[in-house]
Amino acid sequence: MNIKTEIPNSNFIVDFFEDRVHFTLKEGEAHNVSCALTLNWEGDWNTEGYLLMPGAVYNGNRYECLPMQYPPFVPEGDLRQAEGPVYISDVPRVPEIYQRSGDLATPSVCYFDPAKKKAWILLGIHKTEYGYTGFEVRESSDGKSCKISYTAPSVRPLEYRMCNPRIPSNDKGADLKAGDKIVLPYRIEEFDCENVHEMLDRFLSLRKVMGEDATLAKKPDYDALMDTYIKKYDLLNWKAEEEYYRSGCADNLYQDWQSGWTGGGMFTLALWRAGNEKVRERVVKSLDCYFNRFQDERGFFAPVYYNGKIYGDDFANPDKTEILMSRKQADMLYFLLLQYKEFGADMGKTLWADGLRKGLDAVVRIWEKYGQFGQIWDTVKEEIVIGTTASAGLMPAALMMGYDVFGDEKYKEVALASGKYYCENFTNIALANAGPGEIIHNSDSESAYALVESYVVLYRFTKDNYWLEAAKKAANLFATWVVSYNFEFPETSEFYRLGIKSVGSVIANCQNKHSAPGICSMSGDTLLELYEYTGDKRYYELIKDIAWNIPQYTSTEEVPIHTPEGNVLPAGYSCERVNMSDWEGYDWIGSVWAGSCCWCETAAMLTATSRLKEEFGE
Numbered sequence: 001m002n003i004k005t006e007i008p009n010s011n012f013i014v015d016f017f018e019d020r021v022h023f024t025l026k027e028g029e030a031h032n033v034s035c036a037l038t039l040n041w042e043g044d045w046n047t048e049g050y051l052l053m054p055g056a057v058y059n060g061n062r063y064e065c066l067p068m069q070y071p072p073f074v075p076e077g078d079l080r081q082a083e084g085p086v087y088i089s090d091v092p093r094v095p096e097i098y099q100r101s102g103d104l105a106t107p108s109v110c111y112f113d114p115a116k117k118k119a120w121i122l123l124g125i126h127k128t129e130y131g132y133t134g135f136e137v138r139e140s141s142d143g144k145s146c147k148i149s150y151t152a153p154s155v156r157p158l159e160y161r162m163c164n165p166r167i168p169s170n171d172k173g174a175d176l177k178a179g180d181k182i183v184l185p186y187r188i189e190e191f192d193c194e195n196v197h198e199m200l201d202r203f204l205s206l207r208k209v210m211g212e213d214a215t216l217a218k219k220p221d222y223d224a225l226m227d228t229y230i231k232k233y234d235l236l237n238w239k240a241e242e243e244y245y246r247s248g249c250a251d252n253l254y255q256d257w258q259s260g261w262t263g264g265g266m267f268t269l270a271l272w273r274a275g276n277e278k279v280r281e282r283v284v285k286s287l288d289c290y291f292n293r294f295q296d297e298r299g300f301f302a303p304v305y306y307n308g309k310i311y312g313d314d315f316a317n318p319d320k321t322e323i324l325m326s327r328k329q330a331d332m333l334y335f336l337l338l339q340y341k342e343f344g345a346d347m348g349k350t351l352w353a354d355g356l357r358k359g360l361d362a363v364v365r366i367w368e369k370y371g372q373f374g375q376i377w378d379t380v381k382e383e384i385v386i387g388t389t390a391s392a393g394l395m396p397a398a399l400m401m402g403y404d405v406f407g408d409e410k411y412k413e414v415a416l417a418s419g420k421y422y423c424e425n426f427t428n429i430a431l432a433n434a435g436p437g438e439i440i441h442n443s444d445s446e447s448a449y450a451l452v453e454s455y456v457v458l459y460r461f462t463k464d465n466y467w468l469e470a471a472k473k474a475a476n477l478f479a480t481w482v483v484s485y486n487f488e489f490p491e492t493s494e495f496y497r498l499g500i501k502s503v504g505s506v507i508a509n510c511q512n513k514h515s516a517p518g519i520c521s522m523s524g525d526t527l528l529e530l531y532e533y534t535g536d537k538r539y540y541e542l543i544k545d546i547a548w549n550i551p552q553y554t555s556t557e558e559v560p561i562h563t564p565e566g567n568v569l570p571a572g573y574s575c576e577r578v579n580m581s582d583w584e585g586y587d588w589i590g591s592v593w594a595g596s597c598c599w600c601e602t603a604a605m606l607t608a609t610s611r612l613k614e615e616f617g618e
Contacts, residue, residue, distance in 0.1 A: 001044075001120065003188065006036040006149065008173075023152075024181040032173040034134075034155040035182050038147050039109075039122055045139065045146040049113040050196045050430060051094065053135060054203070054480040055105030055507035055515075058443035059431065060137075061093030070162050071315045071438035072511075074376075074386050082374055082384040086433065086441045091510050092165045095139035098156040100171075101126035102580030102589065105507050105515070106207045106484045109135050109148050112199045119193035121203060124150045125185050125210050127488050130174035133184075152184045160583050163511065170586075185210060196430045200476040204538050212485035216548040217501040222608035222617040225551050226274040229605050232572025233271060236596070238282060242308075244289040245271070245282060247598040249573075253311060253318065255598070257294070259301040260331025261437060263521045263602030265290055269339050270605035284347070287339065290332075291355035299358030300324055300379040301332045313376065313437055322380040325437045326366075326373045326392035330450075331521070333359050334398035341405055353406075360402040360411055363395060367414050372421060375434045375441070389434030389441050390426045393450030397457040404461065412461075419458050422451055423470045430477055435520070436509060444509030445481035446520045452478055456526040459533065471530055479542055481507045483515050487580040493590025494562050495578075500590070504549030505578040515578035517553040518546060518603030525610040547612045550604045553578070553592075567594045576600045 005014050007023060008030060015022040023035040051060040066072065066079070067090040074080055074087055092099065101107045107126045112119040124133055134154025139146045156169040174182060187209060193199050208214050237246045239256075247264050248255030258264045265287075272283045294302040294310075303324045304311040312323035337356060344352045365382055366373060373395050374387035399415035402408065426432055435446030455471035458464070487502040489495040505515040518524070527543035530536075555561040555569035562568055564587065569575065575592035576599065582589055608617070 001039055001041050001190070004038045004040055006038055008033040008035070019187065020183055020185045022181050022183055025176045025178055027178045029178070030176045032155075033176060034151050034153055034173040035184065036149045036151040037184055037186055038149045039120065039188070041146045043144050045144055046113045046115050047094075047139070047143040048115070049111055050199070051137065052110040052199075052203075052480065053097065053099055053104055053137070054108060054110075054207075055483075056099055056103045056510060056513065057092065057097060057137075058510065061088060061091055061443070061510060063088045063093075063441065065090055065093070066440060068163065072163060072440045073315050073438070074440060075316070080386050082370055082372075082387040084386065084388050086388055086431075088442045089440050089511050090163045090165060091442060092160055094137065095141070095143075097137040098158055099135045100154040100156065100582065101133045101135070102487060102582070103160075103513055104135065105481055107133060107135065107210070108203075108207075109137065109150075110199055110203055111148070112193055112196045114195070117192060117194060119191055119199040119202070121189040121199070121206060122148060122150060123187040123189075123206060123210050125212055126485060128152045128182060128184065130182060150184065150186060152182050160513065162583065197473050197476065200430065200473070200480065204476050204479050207479070207484040210485075214485050214503045215501065216503065216545065217552050220548055220551045220608075220617050222551075222613045225554060225604065226270070226608045228554060228556050228572045229601065230271065230275055230279055232570070233267075234279060234282070236570075236572075242289065243282070244286040249596040253304060253306045255596075256306040258304050258328070259294065260328035260335075261325065261521065262599040265301070265332045266335040266521050267598070267602040267605050269335055269342070270602070270609040272339065272343060273609040274605075287336065287344070287349075287352060290336070291351050295355050295359065296379065298379060298382070299355075299360070299362030300377075301329060301359065303328060315438065322378050323385065324377045324379050326375055326377055327394070327435060327437070327447075327450075329359065329363060329377075330373075330392040330395040330398050333363070334394050334401060337398065337401040337405055341401070345405075356402065357406060360399065360408075363399065364410055364414050367418060373418065390422055390432045390447040390451060391434040393422060393432065393435070393447045394454055396422065396454040400457050400461055415458065416462070419454055419467065419470070422454070427451055427470055427474050427477070432474070432477060436512070439509050439511045442510040445478065445506050446509070448474065448478040448481060449519045449522060449524065452530070453522065453526050456529050456533075460529070468533060472534065472536075475527060475530055475539055475542075482542060482546060483507065483580070489590035490586075494564070494592065495590035498552070498559070498561070500552050500578075501549065502578060502580060504545030504547075506546065508576070513581040513583040514576065515580055516576045517574060517578065517600045518550045518607060521599040521602040521606070523603065523606040523610040523612055525607075525612050528612065528615060543612065544616055547607055547616045550607055553600065554604060561592060563594045564588075564591050565594070569594065572596075572601070574600045574604060
């Protein structure tokens with residue numbers, strides 16, 4: 001590998017310094033220009049290496065692509081296999097990747113070469129006085145050479161829109177006159193490296209070294225936040241005629257109720273913890289509804305419920321009620337077990353206990369049949385329809401919690417076996433994918449964190465160092481999704497007006513390129529537990545960033561949040577969009593759409609009622 005620069009023409013002087021490079025125009029004028037620092041592998045690039053662009057590209061996104069419109073879902077036919085390949089939607093991937101800094105959780109590119117046992121980390125900043133910076137990867141057609149470029153300003157030939165990375169770009173370069181200079185701060189780390197996890201561990205230590213602003217939002221008032229949410233959920237989310245808390249507020253298929261994923265069966269834990277007697281009564285009625293009406297006789301929870309009817313998880317065929325995402329069953333079991341343990345058992349809720357055992361037994365049957373949980377199930381046939389994912393990464397934790405509550409050894413056995421499966425087949429190769437149901441098998445932050453939760457829970461109950469090491473690896477991978485700096489939003493944006501601090505927001509996945517308030521749909525409090533087990537302050541700082549970031553995005557009467565159309569989000573509404581990327585258009589950077597986004601509200605409520613409240617709240 002060698003380091004070079006790229007300039008528009010010979011009229012530029014290039015000066016290298018230890019931590020920056022200057023591109024100075026000698027004379028005259030130059031228009032629409034962009035300069036670059038490049039890392040070049042000429043004839044010695046290894047396509048078996050691991051290429052990381054944090055929050056955007058994992059292992060080069062070097063997987064089989066299924067081009068289709070949003071929401072993509074593996075279609076019926078031969079592509080649906082329990083042991084099939086990893087499928088991704090049409091996202092930026094090798095051999096050519098063009099990313100602007102706002103697409104990345106940290107402005108950087110990392111590469112590990114397993115043949116050379118070396119790794120390289122290039123770090124930059126997200127903006128210069130001439131605009132946002134860019135990061136590009138271009139492999140040669142024979143795969144033997146590669147150029148990684150760090151550009152200022154970013155002038156991409158192509159931009160990404162939802163499931164389409166080939167949109168002609170409108171990027172403009174800088175206009176300079178004689179004596180003007182583009183200053184590009186950088187840091188390049190080249191080091192001996194045994195495996196990808198050594199690279200991820202080094203990255204975790206380096207993600208804030210470039211001196212970008214990383215100050216946190218004000219210290220959270222979690223009690224006030226929960227007061228806002230309780231009023232909203234009691235007024236707008238309670239469905240009186242059927243006696244359960246709805247997931248959202250809009251009248252559509254995915255806002256009434258979904259199991260797991262977006263908060264169904266999960267946010268009730270927070271409402272119980274912070275609610276008054278009326279709210280707690282409604283929580284109990286909600287859980288009664290889940291077990292009485294939303295769970296079938298085999299133990300599987302309904303994927304979606306809307307206006308008296310159950311629907312399935314295949315977006316193209318929602319009437320196929322038997323199609324269930326495995327992640328939803330995992331989320332439901334884990335959080336309902338927490339609620340049974342916290343208050344249901346004392347209330348003598350045998351309905352809940354029986355339902356939980358049925359749900360756990362259903363999961364065990366899937367495991368015994370396949371030795372994995374896959375992504376999509378047929379709950380009638382009890383078959384894995386689509387596999388090869390970490391979608392149900394929370395399942396080992398759910399099973400171990402089942403063992404803790406009921407003392408059944410088979411739950412513990414499958415918890416440990418499935419945890420080992422995920423560690424060997426996903427965590428050890430730095431893959432965590434398919435957490436959301438509408439990204440096919442793209443890499444994502446949700447499955448990345450679910451595995452952290454599972455490994456920490458397994459360590460909590462076994463004290464086996466295998467799980468602690470697995471948790472550290474998973475946490476280091478998850479950290480690559482967490483924004484490490486405060487993005488400079490456009491002055492015309494709502495987030496600029498509000499002074500939003502982006503540090504600690506969490507990028508969703510490689511397809512849906514927004515960052516977001518929190519982890520879908522979790523508090524992340526096991527990162528605090530991981531810190532206590534390891535003494536590694538990097539995990540403490542990581543969860544502090546996330547926990548302090550979350551409350552900024554909840555609209556309140558005192559600080560209302562406006563949409564670009566001028567609408568005001570009602571108090572208690574939170575939108576998932578922390579758009580630093582222009583994947584929805586430049587005008588949507590720092591803007592939100594009108595609506596209640598149940599999953600990030602769930603993450604906020606769970607944070608505000610977890611042990612993070614005592615650690616980080618006022």
